[in-house]
Amino acid sequence: MPCSNFVSPAARKERFLDRRSQPPSSFLPPSPRPSASPAKMIHSLFLINASGDIFLEKHWKSVVSRSVCDYFFEAQERATEPENVPPVIPTPHHYLISVLRHRIYFVAVIQSEVPPLFVIEFLHRVVDTFQVRGHSPLLFSLFMSASFMPTHLPASSPRLQDYFGVCTEAAIKDNVVVVYELLEEMLDNGFPLATESNILKELIKPPTILRTMVNTITGSTNVGEQLPTGQLSVVPWRRTGVKYTNNEAYFDVVEEIDAIIDKSGSTITAEIQGVIDACVKLTGMPDLTLSFMNPRLLDDVSFHPCVRFKRWEAERILSFIPPDGNFRLLSYHVSSQNLVAIPVYVKHNITFREGSSQGRFDLTLGPKQTMGKAVESVLVSSQLPRGVLNANLNPSQGTYTFDPVTKLLSWDVGKINPQKLPRLKVNRLDMYGEKYKPFKGIKYMTKAGKFQSLDVVEPEILLTQKLRCLNPYAPSPDHSQSLHVCRGFRSERSTFVSSRCNDVWFETHS
């Protein structure tokens, strides 16, 4: 919270203006509004890019001056990393709740008490509406190359289009009008009105290349030609009158393992976060049930609102009328209390040479269980400290890159030996309420989530040794990689990410 000594001049100005209780913007006349009870929920929304420019603003009630964002900029300055900006910031007359997605801050201005998660969840939902979940390379760029996601995903599940492919500043700027229309529909008086993308798409059609071109030429619109005439669909998440020539349903079972491994390679904690993402393109109002071979694996589940909870409780069967298109059917969590096997092991070792400023960093990676399938697309990223000048690497397998600016070391190991994982298996999918036979496909995928391996570097060593020159070492056996760092290497943890994508099967129901 900005206390009096640290307020920037601009913020001070805003506070002063706020005290006069009128919008301080120069071109706005004083508000005739009597100061009734402060309005609830979301008052305004500002979109701010990484360099601190407000590139979009939207107000649902009276206009709040941009200068309120100065408090946000202050917090941004104080934070060392973009992620460190606190999500909730109080200002004298407003509260700012922000989320950071794709290097864009979505800053909501709140005037009074509201559950912060309410706003945060809504802002994330806005971003999710703008783009298909899981399709953003940015999302993954932090710790893993985008390589494995996009190459595998669209192959099995043809995605329905969403508003923009990726939610970037450019995409938003180019589609300002659509964004505005969407925001207008999503929020009424600061309270969410329609957030289901199925309904929104019925109201406002997503821009496509074709339509954009046609629109530009003919001047026609993105808004539905006619408003839906009748009732809003009785199933709030599904639009009415869906028709397909090919009826298809695809399910991706994606499991991510989060683990922390200590320096000796033993697992400190490991948990599984799984999701079933679906792409259902079925005519009419299909009523689906999905059953699992091993539902007991599901420890803690959260559902899309379409899933009938009682049925799950009683029979462990997912029964639902799906939304049209892509959606996340359920996500589940297998907690650290259960034993979660990790497909690979990681060991690393850092040594420094007496009296010289160089060190050696060995990283060993191998499959943990030999049963089963191969581990593919293994990628190790290691954030090296700023003091590292250069790294000379000698991988026994795969390729590596070291970015001397971000000090990020990535080692693309590729495929490792077979092993097997226990995982959720879909038993069968049945459909009721419609006559046709759909095409069904299910894909399993296990990915690394947040893998960390601990590395305890003795601080004493760091005190006495300054490393400078580089010296190549011979590679160690067993997929190991040696790298040499200089200048006080003291990464306390390195990040490890592996991924796996295989075992795709399709089933055509007869």
Added chain:
Amino acid sequence: MSTTALYNDQQGGAEAAVEAGQETTATSSSSGAAFGLFSTDFKKNEDLKEMLESNKESLKLEAMKRIVQLISKGKNASDLFPAVVKNVASKNIELKKLVYVYLVRYAEEQQDLALLSISTFQRALKDPNQFIRASALRVLSSIRVPIIVPIMMLAIKEAASDLSPYVRKTSAHAIQKLYSLDADQKEQLIEVIEKLLKDKSTLVAGSVVMAFEEVCPDRIDLIHINYRKLCNLLVDVEEWGQVVIINMLTRYARTQFASPWKEDGILDENEKAFYDSDSEEKQGQREAKPYIMDPDHRLLLRNTKPLLQSRNTAVVMAVAQLYWHLAPKHEVSIVTKSLVRLLRSHREVQYVVLQNIATMSIQRKGMFEPHMKSFYVRSTDATHIKTLKLEILTNLANEANISTILREFQTYVKSQDKAFAAATIQAIGRCATNISEVTDTCLNGLVLLLSNRDETVVAESVVVIKKLLQTQPTQHCDIIKHMAKLFDNITVPMARASILWLMGEYCERVPKIAPDVLRKMAKTFTSEEDIVKLQTVNLAAKLYLTNSKQTKLLTQYILNLGKYDQNYDIRDRTRFIRQLIVPSEKSGALNKYARRILLASKPAPVLESAFKDRDRFQLGTLSHSLNIKTTGYQELSDWPAVAPDPSVRNVEVIEPVQEWAPSLGKAKKPKSDKFYSDDEEKEEEGSGSGSEDSSSRSSSSSSSEESGSESEEESSRDLEKTSSDSEKSSSGSEASSSESESQQKKKKRAKKVTPRKSKQAAADSDSDENGNGPVGKTSSSSAESSSDSESDSEEDSSSDDSPAPQKKTVAKTKPKVEVKSKKEVSLLDLDDFSAAPPSAPKSSVFSSSLLSDLEGLSLSNVSSAMQVTTSSFGPVKTYELLHHMTGKGLSAKYHFPRQPCLYQPSMVAVQVILTNSSDHSLEEIHIGDQSPASLNVHCFNTVERLEPGASVSVSLGIDFSDSTQAANFQLCTKEDQFSVSIQPAVGELLMPSTMKEPDFCSEQKKLMGMNETSATIAMATANTSKQNISKQVLSVANVGVVSSDQNNLQRFAGRTISSGALVLVTLELRESSTALLTINTEKTVMASMLLRDLKQALCQA
């Protein structure tokens, strides 16, 4: 319809193009960029005006798009108002929408011109399309022009009774807008809110509660009659509405219900003990129960629980805070898992959830301790996330896990994130003070850190060590010496100051070093930071008082330096100290006390969580997040001392059908008359409770209701159906007789279900919805046929939309819904009907047993298929608690009455008989200290006086947590204390569970492998008959018999009392009097103990 279909076809056709588009997002954005070029190419606003006034729609649209872009950039476009407002009546929908956007933004500034558009909206409010009506109302109410308040008021009132729920929702939003525009309309708006609160549409509920919260949050009386409806609708309300409703209901419940947290020992217990020996003790227990949860309170808890599974994190958090603030203490922990799940969500979500967990974990360590590892810090976490996780780990630390946590902390100290490393050191300090076992370890660890390279780490360590030493200064002069040695190397001012303070404070323990440090400081005094100078002056003063011989000159020198320091604080301090310690004429009396002032023993600083007092704010709120009271924050009131009259929530007339009917609002249901609705609610109530509750209770409740409405054949049948709904109506003793009956009923029900299914053309995947298999298929045909015709006619009567004849109340809700609209039914959970009664029951029909039904509800998460019954029979073994010789005349015996404990369901009831065999009367017999503290013992009330030869029976409740750990406590009289202990046999930690054979088998299948323990036993010859075996088994364990046709198999089922885990016992008789004894349960330890006991019992006899 046709257009959307068209759209879809189009989409199907363009599929390939779309897919291509996926890969080539670059193209799309480049084309967008081209579009951007167009728009950035604009000239001045003049050409916009021309474009708007042109005849071409495309030009107008283009102009509006550019205007919207201007608005989005925060540029002023108000001068175009006259040109824009003309287009408000445009036929082009997108153009119209954009004009709306513009109007809402600028109408306030251009009030006169804005009025031109009003008539258009008024016309649109009458449009046949609901979307046009809704959007007209939205825009009209968003125009903040005071002059149109009456028009808005009228529009809102009209929209509030619109046929479309979507429009009604919009009107609820408009209420808030109008209120913020003109607060004088409050009274009228409250009327509209009152009306909308009665609305049965799930679409409206959230919005109107929002309006309620904003306009008249204090009018809690408006909620009363809608309370039950809101609870029941909750699951189907859209996510955002759920959050608002849950928060409102939390507030409501805190004003309307009695606290479930009361210590229930307050009420008179002697009376209860009296009852216990009575034959009607079950009844007695219920009624004498000190705290009975209001059924409405329970309803709220039960109906919010499924929402923990919501994908919306705000909903999960709302439910979590509701449980935290409303649920009995032992139920709160069901939210743990869901909260931990949220930690995998976005960073911002994590932040808020962790804050709440931090507050919770201070009060309830146990809730999160099993999930401790989920709070381990990752180096990729943002700093504020790390700090919060650290906070939680520190809160969770106890003797058992401290070593693990400290090991984890060791890693954190080495973090590159220095703020985090410093926070870790603080956390270590907190652990050290809280857990005395590790204080020394931590202290040593911190001393090691003093030689760390990083200054912040060192400084923080010094500060923490200082605090730690202050709490226990006795034998730590070594550490002080060590710090004195390091002093030269430490540069951080705060750390230097801390060391100086320590030197001064404990100068008598380090008499040789302290003066030397002062000497060094005298040399560098001028170049030190202010804070160090101040402490140097302090050190000098203290040394002067204790060791003036060595330090007099040094002190004078330092005081002289300080006298001329640039900083006035230091000059002040120096002057003050000089007057205090150096005796002179002026200094007066104070001088005498200098030593007592400066060297007074100081209270140790308390190292405590920053979240310690956060619980003054309601969890999940903005105020809680920021730890300040935000605007508009409403305090959560304390529980009322006495709950207000619960009858206010009774609904006069119940129209259950409407809630489930599609909310088109076209066909108003005829109002059912009163007795009719009574039946209805009984059915609902019974099925609602029966699904989870013990069958003996539900059957007793149904029988009492039956007697009330004997004449009504219809309704009693209904009730029977209810009890078969709950699937088990038989209690263990009368299993055989009621078995066939219930099967018949089930058959009836199955009959009813079938047409329903076929109607919606949704054949279930299971052949039998209940999963019961073909058990009841062979039952009598007469009952079948009668029920057949019965249900058929019901179906008919309800299928044509005519008002249902009064008699056909049975199953009214169910078939009707389907018939109303086929789409509607597919939305609904068929299984929902039993558990979520659609209408609010009338409390006049609540019998006391029903109350207890509801109260017992979700205490255990027993699945609906099985219920726990009270024990039928069983031999009573009495154990000695206290012999009269050791007890100086007081003897005590105990037995396990095998009744559900009346204090808490997780407790084992123990009956203690106290006898006075001495020759004088004993007074004040009560329970003293207990150990271990973890076992929760509910004591009996003090027995004031026990005459010689008399005996009294009292009852205890002990929560053994499913272990056979003995409960040790002291039995005290006025004069003496006797240590006694109760060790339960493993069989007493169970309660019987009634289930059908198929259920048993299916449950057993789930508990194979690790969860199965078995042994072959040689049976004693006396035990071969079925009765004898049962007797033996029941004597050992408090389980229920599962009736079975198979002669060689005997099955028993029970549940553990604390955790409700199933315990299934199977005894398979083999030839030559051997038998295979199998126990299936998750509690493997219990299984092996039980196996041993059973084996023993069956072998001897």
